[in-house]
Amino acid sequence: MDPGSLSRWLIRAEVDLDAIAANTRNLARLVRPARLFAVVKADGYGLGAVAASRVALANGADGLCVGRPDEGRARRAAGGARSRTGGRHPDRLGG
Numbered sequence: 001m002d003p004g005s006l007s008r009w010l011i012r013a014e015v016d017l018d019a020i021a022a023n024t025r026n027l028a029r030l031v032r033p034a035r036l037f038a039v040v041k042a043d044g045y046g047l048g049a050v051a052a053s054r055v056a057l058a059n060g061a062d063g064l065c066v067g068r069p070d071e072g073r074a075r076r077a078a079g080g081a082r083s084r085t086g087g088r089h090p091d092r093l094g095g
Contacts, residue, residue, distance in 0.1 A: 020052055021058070
């Protein structure tokens with residue numbers, strides 16, 4: 001395949017911090033009295049995980065969920081002290 005032809009298969013997603021803020025506020029309102037944890041993995045949809053985390057926390061998220069311990073440490077170091085890592089690895093589900 002010609003590398004130039006790959007561009008027609010690329011998908012672009014646009015997510016902005018205002019959308020994260022609005023969605024977090026709406027979800028937090030809808031789930032009350034339950035707690036809302038925002039999932040902010042890797043680079044926060046290309047916006048920077050720290051920025052996405054701060055916006056989620058400032059707009060009603062009770063905490064953050066991350067995929068790996070090093071991601072949680074990075075969020076905590078940047079002021080996201082409510083980061084959590086956990087859950088079960090998909091290979092271990094159901095048994």
